[in-house]
Amino acid sequence: MDLQEISLKLQAGKAKDVKILVQQAIDEGMSAQTILEEGLLSGMSIIGEKFKNNEIFVPEVLVAARAMNMGAALLKPLLVEAGVKASGKVCIGTVKGDLHDIGKNLVKMMMEGKGLEVIDIGTDVAPETFVQTAIDEGCQVICCSALLTTTMGVMADVIKAMEDAGIRDKVKIMVGGAPVTDAYCQKIGADAYTPDAASAADKAVAFCA
Amino acid sequence: MPSDNVLLRTLRHEKTDTLPWVPFAGVHAGKLIGKSAKEVLTDEEALFDSLMAVNKLYKPHGQPVMFDLQIEAEILGCELMWPDDSPPCVKTHPLGETATVPCECTLPTEKDGRIPMVLRAMRRMKEAVGDTTLLYGLICGPFTLAGHLRGNDLFMDMYDDEEYVEELLAYCTACCNRMAQLYIDAGMDVIAVVDPLVSQISSAHFETFLSKPFTEIFEHIRKLGAFSSFFVCGDASRSIDVMCKTNPDSISVDENIDLPAAKKITDRYNIAIGGNIPLTSVMLHGTQQDNMKYVLDLIDRLDDTRNFIVAPGCDMPYAVPVENGIAVAQAVLQPESVREMLRNYIAAEDSITVNLPDYDKLSKPLVEVFTLDSDTCAACTYMMGAAKVAKAHFGDAIDMTEYKYTQKENIIRCKAMGVKNLPSIYINGKLAFSSIIPSKDEFYKAIEAVQ
Numbered sequence: 001m002d003l004q005e006i007s008l009k010l011q012a013g014k015a016k017d018v019k020i021l022v023q024q025a026i027d028e029g030m031s032a033q034t035i036l037e038e039g040l041l042s043g044m045s046i047i048g049e050k051f052k053n054n055e056i057f058v059p060e061v062l063v064a065a066r067a068m069n070m071g072a073a074l075l076k077p078l079l080v081e082a083g084v085k086a087s088g089k090v091c092i093g094t095v096k097g098d099l100h101d102i103g104k105n106l107v108k109m110m111m112e113g114k115g116l117e118v119i120d121i122g123t124d125v126a127p128e129t130f131v132q133t134a135i136d137e138g139c140q141v142i143c144c145s146a147l148l149t150t151t152m153g154v155m156a157d158v159i160k161a162m163e164d165a166g167i168r169d170k171v172k173i174m175v176g177g178a179p180v181t182d183a184y185c186q187k188i189g190a191d192a193y194t195p196d197a198a199s200a201a202d203k204a205v206a207f208c209a
Numbered sequence: 210m211p212s213d214n215v216l217l218r219t220l221r222h223e224k225t226d227t228l229p230w231v232p233f234a235g236v237h238a239g240k241l242i243g244k245s246a247k248e249v250l251t252d253e254e255a256l257f258d259s260l261m262a263v264n265k266l267y268k269p270h271g272q273p274v275m276f277d278l279q280i281e282a283e284i285l286g287c288e289l290m291w292p293d294d295s296p297p298c299v300k301t302h303p304l305g306e307t308a309t310v311p312c313e314c315t316l317p318t319e320k321d322g323r324i325p326m327v328l329r330a331m332r333r334m335k336e337a338v339g340d341t342t343l344l345y346g347l348i349c350g351p352f353t354l355a356g357h358l359r360g361n362d363l364f365m366d367m368y369d370d371e372e373y374v375e376e377l378l379a380y381c382t383a384c385c386n387r388m389a390q391l392y393i394d395a396g397m398d399v400i401a402v403v404d405p406l407v408s409q410i411s412s413a414h415f416e417t418f419l420s421k422p423f424t425e426i427f428e429h430i431r432k433l434g435a436f437s438s439f440f441v442c443g444d445a446s447r448s449i450d451v452m453c454k455t456n457p458d459s460i461s462v463d464e465n466i467d468l469p470a471a472k473k474i475t476d477r478y479n480i481a482i483g484g485n486i487p488l489t490s491v492m493l494h495g496t497q498q499d500n501m502k503y504v505l506d507l508i509d510r511l512d513d514t515r516n517f518i519v520a521p522g523c524d525m526p527y528a529v530p531v532e533n534g535i536a537v538a539q540a541v542l543q544p545e546s547v548r549e550m551l552r553n554y555i556a557a558e559d560s561i562t563v564n565l566p567d568y569d570k571l572s573k574p575l576v577e578v579f580t581l582d583s584d585t586c587a588a589c590t591y592m593m594g595a596a597k598v599a600k601a602h603f604g605d606a607i608d609m610t611e612y613k614y615t616q617k618e619n620i621i622r623c624k625a626m627g628v629k630n631l632p633s634i635y636i637n638g639k640l641a642f643s644s645i646i647p648s649k650d651e652f653y654k655a656i657e658a659v660q
Contacts, residue, residue, distance in 0.1 A: 013368055054447065058409040059364040066365070099290060099298040102361060102409065124290070149489050149526040150295040178443070179489045 001025050006039030006071065011047055013063025015070045022071040032078035036115070040068050040075075044113025048198035051106070058102060061197075065109035072112075086117035088208020091133045092143040093125035094177075095154035100147035103177055103197070107143060110201035116208065127154065127161035134162075134171050140208045143200070144190075146177040155180075156188040172207045176200055210398050216270035216343050220399070220436045220458050222479050222516055228508065230519045230541040231345070231483065232534055234263045235276025236296055237525040241266060241645070245293045246527055250277050251323060256330045257337075264338050266531065267538045268587040271343035271399060274331050276524045277323075278349040278403055281384055282357035284322035285315060294527040302360035310376045311358075316387050328395045335396030343399055345438070346392030350404025351381035351422045367414060374418055382422040386429045393433045400430045401438040401461070405523075407452070408443030408465075415451045423455035431458075440484075442523050446471065453478040463522030464488065469510045476516060483518025486537065492521055492529045497536035497631060498554055501547050504540040531644035532630035535581070535588045543585045546615055550581070553617040563622045568638030574659050576600070576609040579623060580632045583611060591646045592632035599652045607656060 001024055009017040018040075025035045047064045050056045090111060094104050101123050108118045119137050121129060130142050142162070146152040155175045162168040172191040175184075185193035191207070194200040211217060216229035236246035238259035248255040256275065263272055277296045283289055286303035304311075317324060334344055349357070355377050356363050366374045389400045402423065407415065423439065430437040439457040441448075444465040452460060453474060459481035462471060468485040475482040486492060491503050504519060511517060519541045525534070540547045566575060578596045580589035593611055600609040612619040614631055622628075626635065633643040634652075641647075641655045 054444070057411050057414070059367045059414060060411070062361070062364050063368045097290075097292055099300055105361065148292075148295050149493055150292060150528075181490065183490075 001028055001030075003030075003035060003039040003042070006035070007043035007046065010040060010043035010064055010067045010071070013060065013067055015063070015067040018067040019070045019074065022074050026074065026078065032075045032082060033084050036072070036075050036079065036084075040071050041113060041115055044068050044110070048110045048113060048201060051110075052196045052198040058106065061106055061109060065113070068109075068113060087115040087205060088141070089117045089119070089137060089139045090141040090143055090204050090208070091119040091121055091130065091137060091139045092145070093121035093130060094123040094145045094147075095151050095158065096124055096126050097154060098146050098148055098151040099123045101145075103147065104143075104145040106197040107145065107176065107200045110197040111143075111204055114201045114205050116201070116204055127157040130158050131161045131165045131167065135165065135167060139171060141172045141174055141204050143174045143176070143204065146175075146180060149179045152177065152179050152184065155190065159189055174200060174203060174207075211339070211341055211343065214270055214341070214343055216518065217398075219481050219516060219518055220343075222481065224515045228514060228517060228519050228541055228544075229270040229483075230267075230538060231271040231273075232263060232267045232269050232537070233273055233276060233521045233524050234260075234267070234534070235273060235524040236294065236527045237529050237534075238263045240527055240529070241531060246295055247291050247293060247297075250275070250296065251326070253326045253330050256326070257333050260330070260334055261337060264342060265591070266588045267534050268542060269342060269538070271345055271518075273345040273347050273401065274334055274397070275327050276347055278347070278353060278405075279357070280323055280327065281317055281349045281354055281388060284317045284324070285311065285354075285358060285384075287357050296524065299357045302358060304358045304377070305360040305362065308359070308362075308366065308370060308373050310373070310380050313380065313383060316384050317391075318387075319391055324391065328391060331392065331395035331397060339396060339398075343436075344397050345399045345401050346389070346395070346397030347401045347403050347440075348385050348388040348392070350402045350407070350440075351378050351385055351426070352410075352419055353404045353406045354381040354384060356406050364409075367410070367418065371417075378418060378422050382425055385422075385426045389426065389430050389435070390433060393430070393435045397435060399436040399438055399458075401440050402426055402457070403440040405440075405442035407441045407448060408445035410448075412448045412451045415448050420451060420455055423452070423457075427455055427457045440523070449474045453480050456480075459483065459518065461518070461520060464490075468507065469512070472511060472513075472517065476513065479516070481516040481518055483520040484522050486519075486521045488522050488526055488529075492533050492537075493526045495533065496629070497532050498551060500533045500536040501540040502551055504537055505544060505548060505551070508544065530630065531588075532632075535586065535631070535644065538588075539581050539586045543582070546582060546585065550614050550620070553620050561618050561621050563618055563625055565622070565625055566638070571608075571637060574603075574607045574656050575637055576607055576656070577635045577638075578609070578611045578632065579614070579619075579628050579635070580611060581614045583613065583632075586632070588644065588646070589632040592634060592642070595646050595649070595652055596634060598649060599656060602649075602653065603656060606660070
């Protein structure tokens, strides 16, 4: 079958169709990795670009990601069986005092769409929790999100906690959110700031390579 | 409503000689009187006193009475988290698990939640400054309120269950209309429908789901005799046109939008537009000069200043330095004098040299008042007034002088002394008071300490 069809259905957010097509591809004997990369991740990559270029918005990304997850659930056991590993592992959360998670969720979806394994720590996450999760899960990158000018300062606390735990030179830290800027990223000594979810995913992939 | 106010004339789309200025000082108002965000959002006295401080220091043509988009959500069952220095955040979504629509019997009344406190503060503000200042009542827009109630699943619902989204939005619209009625009855001149989530959807989705609710709300506000404003946060550039079609009297945008470009659209509909002063990079972290320059540059970038309101991009962060608010006010109220200040600030490096006093060898305490201009800047007038009271009290026992930033040599003096904020008072060459006007007792003690 043409895996482009899976990509197109994913971009349209047609979760049930994606599930059917992925099953069909499996039944036809295609490798799980090929279906993942040429069907699901290819579709999600286009979604990421369109989101970055303001061609689509939050609802479109959410339904596309849901479609990807439906297809990926079928592939997961086959990928494990075949010994295929994620291209990297990151953890993500909104910083302590911040409950706004739309941006964080979008970044997570884009990262999964790039083949990364993402540990979602949720909202209102203490600096120590970011660090402990990175250690326990073996994450290569910590991603911090903040929507408020009053909570973005916690990102510097996360860096301090990384230093205290002795992982600052082993784990990268990325920061993002509405009030965050590249200048702020440099000021607090984080490794990267990206202005949108798709760029964040690209940067994380580069850090994990 | 004031009989003559430049904001009023702007909302009526008339040409004005000067521009209107509306500082969105919500939690930031608390900083002016040393109260936390939670105190000004929950305590009537703290709220009223802080709003009066905003009115006194920033000399606004209009000001919001309460900037908290969670008031309705709290009443409708959302749990809130309360930081000290920002408005509360919604922690739980009562419709998160079940896609139902609440009964209209649950709509907020004048007795629910924090509404009684807000209404009392509104009436007091109307009484205190209503003859000079237009007062804004802010309500949570229908889409953001639906998001508070339903959570992020609302976005999925737009694909999975359009009918449900329409029904939920109809309920939220009824809530907006109820809140508008309550606030207008309490004397509010402008109802701002604040809907940050609007920037997260396409203009097509806006037309499908939101055109009808917003049109209905703005029509309702107009029938009740008040003006309306549509506040949006984030990059909603693509939706400015469809927002205009819902027919608000004005629109307010943040720094993510190219305001001059957006104004070309709003001008076609004869709708006023304002906002845009960056909250973090300029208001929170910038200098006074940065703030003045941003405002004047923004004005200069407009083809036509009719239908334009000078305002921050959204609710000012709590910790915005007071002097930055004063700087914006001064740039709006005295643009030509501020232009001259900025020119002199840039040119001040070259020609003139000033001799600073030998502060270690003064014969008596020296009070130096650094102002933008105590004749035209409200905060500077009050600061100078405090110094004059002290001078009258201490008489010849102290020396006192004012340095206005309108004069080039005073700009050089400020640079030489390291004066960062205006107005401020230095005693014997050391910073004693910055931006916030000291009480008589505080001032006397500071002088006595060096006598």
